[in-house]
Amino acid sequence: MKYKKIGDILIINNEYLEEDCEYLARKHNVKTIMRIDHIQGIRREPVYKILFGHETETINKENGCLFKLDLSKVMWSKGNNNERLRIAKLVEDGETVIDMFAGIGYFSIPIGVHSNAQKVYAIEINPNSYHYLCENIKLNKLNNVAPILGDCKEHTPKLKADRIVMGYVKTTHHYLKVAIDSLNEGGIIHYHETVPEKLMDKRPIERIVAQAGDRDVELLKINKIKKYAPGVEHVVVDARIS
Numbered sequence: 001m002k003y004k005k006i007g008d009i010l011i012i013n014n015e016y017l018e019e020d021c022e023y024l025a026r027k028h029n030v031k032t033i034m035r036i037d038h039i040q041g042i043r044r045e046p047v048y049k050i051l052f053g054h055e056t057e058t059i060n061k062e063n064g065c066l067f068k069l070d071l072s073k074v075m076w077s078k079g080n081n082n083e084r085l086r087i088a089k090l091v092e093d094g095e096t097v098i099d100m101f102a103g104i105g106y107f108s109i110p111i112g113v114h115s116n117a118q119k120v121y122a123i124e125i126n127p128n129s130y131h132y133l134c135e136n137i138k139l140n141k142l143n144n145v146a147p148i149l150g151d152c153k154e155h156t157p158k159l160k161a162d163r164i165v166m167g168y169v170k171t172t173h174h175y176l177k178v179a180i181d182s183l184n185e186g187g188i189i190h191y192h193e194t195v196p197e198k199l200m201d202k203r204p205i206e207r208i209v210a211q212a213g214d215r216d217v218e219l220l221k222i223n224k225i226k227k228y229a230p231g232v233e234h235v236v237v238d239a240r241i242s
C-alpha cells in the first residue's frame, strides 16, 4: 500500500474498509485518513474522499519550516521537498525574489526561513491558498515575505527582481514574458514545466529563449523533480537572463 503522512493526516491511494482505516490511523498516529484522487484546475484544488476522521487542517513540518494547510482545499506535493530546499539555499543575501505561483508558501516560506532575502513577493490566485500563505508567514515569524492575492500576470511587481520562481506546471510558459520583464540584468528564473523525456533538454529552454527577445539566456541547470506521468518529467530550468 502506498501512503504519505502530511502533518497528522494520512493520504492513501486506495480504498480501505473502515476497520482497516481505524487500525491504520492508530498505527500511524493520525487523526484523519484521506484519499486524494487528483488535483484539478488552475487553482490546483484536490478532489478527495475522507476515509477516516473529519479534520482536514494540519501543520506539516518540512526542511525546518512549518506549513499549515487544509488538505481538502489546497495541494501538497511531497515529491517537491528537495526542490523547495534547493531554491531556498540558492538565494543570496539581500536578493529581491518573486514567487509567481506561491500557493501556501511552498517556496516563499523556505526562502524566508533559510535565506537573507531582502524581500520575497509571494503571489497567489486561490483565496484558500492565500489564506494559508498568510498564516504560514505568521507561523514562521517572517517579516520579509509580502503576500499578494491575485493573478501573477497582473500582479507581478514591475521591478527588477534578482530571482523569480515559477513553481507551476500548467501552461507556465504563458507567464514567461511577464517574469522576464520583471527580472534584473543577470537575474535568474526557475521555470517549471512538465515535458516528454525526449524533449527535456530542448523545449523548456527554447521557450525561455523565445520570450527573452534581445536578452541573452544562459542555461544554468535542468533539474528533474519527479516523474509526472509515464514518459513525462516534471523539470525545473534555472536560467540567467542578461
Ligand SMILES: C[S@@+](CC[C@H](N)C(=O)[O-])C[C@H]1O[C@@H](n2cnc3c(N)ncnc32)[C@H](O)[C@@H]1O
Residues within 6 Å of the ligand: 042, 043, 044, 075, 076, 077, 080, 084, 100, 101, 102, 103, 104, 106, 107, 123, 124, 125, 126, 129, 150, 151, 152, 153, 167, 168, 169
Ligand atoms: C500548488 S502550487 C505548485 C506546487 C509547488 N510547486 C510545490 O512545491 O508543491 C501552484 C499554485 O499556483 C497558483 N496559481 C495558478 N495560476 C496562478 C496565477 N495566474 N497567478 C497566481 N497564482 C497562480 C495555484 O493556485 C497554486 O496554488
